[in-house]
Amino acid sequence: MQHGLSRFNVVSLTLGIAFLYTPIALLVLFSFNESRLVTVWAGFSTKWYAQLLRNEGLMNAAWVSLQVAFVSSTIATVLGTLAGVVLARFGRFPGRTLFSGLIAAPIVMPEVITGLALLLTFVAISLDRGVLTVIVAHVTFSLCFVAIVVQSRLLAFDRSLEEAAMDLGCPPVRTFLTITLPLIMPAVAAGWLLAFTLSLDDLVIASFTSGPGATTLPMKIYSQVRLGVTPEINAISTIMIGIVAAALAIASLIGKRRMNAERSQ
Amino acid sequence: MTGIRAFVAALAAVALLAFPAAAQKNVVNVYNWSDYIDEAVLKEFEKETGLKVVYDVFDSNELLETKLLAGKSGYDVVVPSATFMSRQIKAGVFRKLDMSLLPNRKHMWDVIQQRVAKYDPGNAYSMNYLWGTTGIGYNEAKIKQRMPNAPVDSWTLVFDPAIISKFADCGIHMLDAPDEMIAAALKHIGEDPASQDPKVIEKALKPLQAIRPHVQKFHSSEYINALANGDICLAVGWSGDIFQAGNRAKEAKKGVEVTYMLPKEGAQMWFDQMAVPADAPHPLNAHRFINYMMKPEVIARSTNVVQYANGNKDSQQFVDKEVLANPSVYPTTEVMARLYTISPLGQKAQRAATSVWTKVKAGK
Amino acid sequence: MRSRLHHRLIAVGKRLGITGRGLAIAVPYAWLAAFFLVPFAIVLKLSFSEVVIAIPPYLPLFEWGEDGSFTVNARLDNYITLFTDDLYWRSYLGSLKIAAISTAVALLIGYPIAYGMSRAPAAWRPVLVVLVILPFWTSFLIRVYALIGILKKEGLLNLALTSLGLIREPLTILNTDIAIYIGIVYSYLPFVVLPIYASLERFDLTLLEAAADLGCRPTRAFWTITLPLSLPGVAAAALLIFIPAVGEFVIPDLLGGSETLMIGKTLWSEFFNNRDWPVASAVAIALLVLLVAPIVYFQRLQAKVAHGERW
Known part of the structure; x- marks a missing residue:
């Protein structure tokens, strides 16, 4: 029996990653472009990185975006996981149809209208708009993405394990924590990543729901489109990729060491 | 367990950072077009007045209008284009300017003021920032x-x-x-x-x-x-x-x-106008900001940076010669007469x- | 420590008559009710209203007269406009077509990637997951500009194709529907790959080994075992790209031509150019009804099938 990757797997993975990374390679390349244009090469330079560090507005916006993305994706993952479990495991309960509608609807709703609706709601309850309101808005639509991913993973499992645990007298919450949660962990992690990405990329809803002093990175970048994107934005994207890649490398190293330590015990 | 605790602590720290104390007094919240100012001007304004400028930018009149029409935008000074502003004035979005707080309006260019009056009768609600x-x-x-x-x-x-x-x-x-x-x-x-x-x-x-x-x-x-x-x-x-x-x-x-x-x-011809929303939290500071931007040597710097003409007659002595002499920026009187609104x-x-x-x- | 806290929580819960089950339903439900249902009610109300020049820019639906009289100003005009002006129908159909083709292409590209990821050694898998999502932590607009740089007439793609001798004249791809398909597939690929991967990942190959032991060839095992078991993931993936693609605005705006009709663009111009919040709301409500009803029905079916398997 042959384990692991077949030739077909290797080819599809390579092609897929090439497709994903061609634009990214260009983007990184043009962050070192001498000229201000992001689509025409004019020589090597690191001046955009120097300029970026001096660009307070852009750095602030990047910081705001990271905060919003981190907080909103975490809350959305907790709520979305609960919702996914409810949809896949709880069978019938009063209001179930409405509940599954509520999970689908925020994804269907065009962003402009979601933004407007939340804006009018915040105005109606006199909630001052700022970072907080952007987080609330992001949680609302990204929790649905998490719920759908978690639900699909749970549906692919039968409940024999969970039922066995319950039959052995394990209380439901315990069963959830020790059996269901580890089972759905890949989906929860995928959901968190999707929620983080959605928040980091959102322009329209953030524009509607933010207030003075709360400018996210996409808003900042979009506001510069009129006069053309400068390679500074490529530079900030490159740095972001670099940081994430470094963080991952460290995390996986620590993970490996811990695994080794556990094994040696 | 420690992992979870550290995670919660990090979350709390981020949450604290994310929500600084909201309403402050010595602030002016400005919402202007992107890349539309010499940013050093803001620092100088802060130094001169002791006010802090929260300077946000937008890229479309439509987005600005949505925020204004929804109400309570939180901004003190906004810069809509005149065509949009005219309808917004009718909707009751803006407050009348207090002219006693704007002594620098004596520097304004009468030709531009008259043209803008088509949108803002009597120039009661707005002052020109730049035009093109x-x-x-x-x-x-x-x-x-x-x-x-x-x-x-x-x-x-x-x-x-x-x-x-x-x-x-x-x-x-x-x-x-x-x-x-x-x-x-x-x-x-x-x-x-x-x-x-x-x-x-x-x-x-x-x-x-x-x-x-x-x-x-x-x-x-x-x-x-x-x-x-x-x-x-x-x-x-x-x-x-x-x-x-x-x-x-x-x-x-x-x-x-x-x-x-x-x-x-x-x-x-189009005009971008400085105006104060009716529900602005700091209207007095808004007037101080507008008055500062009407100083001839200040507004000239915006023109020099972005190459749009401004509606301030006295600023022209501070505008770069090249820009002032360019008939596509400052048209001749003859061409000016053929421009329409x-x-x-x-x-x-x-x-x-x-x-x-x-x-x-x-x-x- | 966890269990002590846990017992105390359960004790408190019991005293208050709260069960874990009730809480698990109530918390996400309450959030969605507060931040989706309430805003949705506002939009629904708006869709029966009429534009005026004021703050807010529409007429109130209910009015209490000073004499205590109560009037309802609900109007169906906005919905009638949707049915009578063929612009909206053509936009809805255009959106459905573009979303359907993009979804199909994305599934064809995404499934093999997810499958490859799930077959990779366990230590690589988290790295592969991150590799798939990492490009999307750069700014969206920057990625679109990079795509423009690739697709334009003097762009990389044409350069590559002409230098390989595959084409003589550079192809016009930018500002056509093909550019929109490429843009949507590219932008939503992780939303396709990750759910499929999440549903494939659990096969620890024992099933397939059993199949191989019984003389089943690998491709046969794929079609008879792997694919059917991963279908919930495929369904989720299809949902996560199809639905947002229908309402997509930014991608067709930047990559597509001006003549492409999509509901997201139509709604955008209704909202921002006509400043007609009521009609824009009606467009959105209609879209919601058109799409959410089939999704809820589909999910019910899925839940039923899951139940059926169980018994």
């Missing part, structure tokens, strides 16, 4: 190569199907701004560009449809980069944006040369305009 025109940007070499005697001073360059078709292969963009494009088309066929009559507006359909096959795209910002890169050779766009495209092309040193042309038949369209006229525009865009 809607004209044509083109790539010298590519146009000359395809048509040596091209009429590069007239709207016929884009509205005569026989002429514009010669440039279709090198790429043509037009603004995705129905009111401005329809006004230009009406002007070309000799109708009143400022007409509110849906029947007159519908007359713009024919000339626009006639040139539609040659236009690659209708978009209000892509043309800047496309012109600078040499991806397109002709665009109907806003003066300052086309100057920016020209500068960008020069920096790239690829031999692309972009020229802005103000058609001799006349073109549309359009009034904001009413709901019926607006529907007619949008319907004409949708048909034009769809019919390729």
Whole structure:
């Protein structure tokens, strides 16, 4: 029996990653472009990185975006996981149809209208708009993405394990924590990543729901489109990729060491 | 367990950072167009007055309008374009300016004030920040190569199907701004560009449809980069944006040369106006900011940076000679007389305009 | 420590009559009710209203007269407009077509990637997951500009194709529907790959080994075992790309031509150019009804099938 990757797997993975990374390679390349244009090469330079560090507005916006993305994706993952479990495991309960509608609807709703609706709601309850309101808005639509991913993973499992645990007298919450949660962990992690990405990329809803002093990175970048994107934005994207890649490398190293330590015990 | 605890602590720390104490007194919240100021001016204002400026930027009148119409935007000074502002004034968005707090208005340029009065009767609600025109940007070499005697001073360059078709292969963009494009088309066929009559507006359909096959795209910002890169050779766009495209092309040193042309038949003039929302949290600070921006030496710096003219007569001595002498930025008195303004369209006229525009865009 | 806290929580819960089950339903439900249902009610109300020049820019639906009289100003005009003006129908259909084609292409590209990821050694899998999502932590607009740089007439793709001798004349891809498909597939690829991967990942190959032991060839095992078991993931993936693609605005605006009709663009111009919040709301409500009803029905079916398997 042959384990692991077949030739077909290797080819599809390579092609897929090439497709994903061609634009990214260009983007990184043009962050070192001498000229201000992001689509025409004019020589090597690191001046955009120097300029970026001096660009307070852009750095602030990047910081705001990271905060919003981190907080909103975490809350959305907790709520979305609960919702996914409810949809896949709880069978019938009063209001179930409405509940599954509520999970689908925020994804269907065009962003402009979601933004407007939340804006009018915040105005109606006199909630001052700022970072907080952007987080609330992001949680609302990204929790649905998490719920759908978690639900699909749970549906692919039968409940024999969970039922066995319950039959052995394990209380439901315990069963959830020790059996269901580890089972759905890949989906929860995928959901968190999707929620983080959605928040980091959102322009329209953030524009509607933010207030003075709360400018996210996409808003900042979009506001510069009129006069053309400068390679500074490529530079900030490159740095972001670099940081994430470094963080991952460290995390996986620590993970490996811990695994080794556990094994040696 | 420690992992979870550390995670919760991190979350709490981020939450604390994310929500600083909200309302402060010595603040002025400004919402202006992006890349529209010499940022050092803000620092100097802070130093002089002790107020803190929260300076946010937007990229479209529409977004600003949505925030203003929803209410409680939180901003103290906003800078809408005059056509939009006129309707916003009717909706009760702004508060009347307190002229006793604005002694620097004596520096304003009467010609511009009179033109703006069409949108803001009596100049009661707003002060001009910058103004410009809607004209044509083109790539010298590519146009000359395809048509040596091209009429590069007239709207016929884009509205005569026989002429514009010669440039279709090198790429043509037009603004995705129905009111401005329809006004230009009406002007070309000799109708009143400022007409509110849906029947007159519908007359713009024919000339626009006639040139539609040659236009690659209708978009209000892509043309800047496309012109600078040499991806397109002709665009109907806003003066300052086309100057920016020209500068960008020069920096790239690829031999692309972009020229802005103000058609001799006349073109549309537009104005970006500083105004104070009725529900501004710090109206007094708003007035101090506007008054500061009306200092001749201060507003001149905005003009020097972004290359749009300003509505401050006395600032002209501080404006770079090159900019002041450029007739496409500061037109001659004769051309100035031919520039026109359009009034904001009413709901019926607006529907007619949008319907004409949708048909034009769809019919390729 | 966890269990002590846990017992105390359960004790408190019991005293208050709260069960874990009730809480698990109530918390996400309450959030969605507060931040989706309430805003949705506002939009629904708006869709029966009429534009005026004021703050807010529409007429109130209910009015209490000073004499205590109560009037309802609900109007169906906005919905009638949707049915009578063929612009909206053509936009809805255009959107459905573009979303359907993009979804199909994305599934064809995404499934093999997800499958490859799930077959990779366990230590690589988290790295592969991150590799798939990492490009999307750069700014969206920057990625779109990079795509423009690839697709334009003098762009990389044409350069590559002409230098390989595959084409003579550069292809016009930018500002056409093909550019929109490429843009949507590219932008939503992780939303396709990750759910499929999450549903494939659990096969620890024992099933397939059993199949191989019984003389089943690998491709046969794929079609008869792997694919059917991963279908919930495929369904989730299809949902996560199809639905947002229908309402997509930014991608068709930047990559597509001006003549492409999509409901997201139509709604955008209704909202921002006509400033007609009521009609824009009606467009959105209609879209919601058109899409949410089939999704809820589909999910019910899925839940039923899951139940059926169980018994």
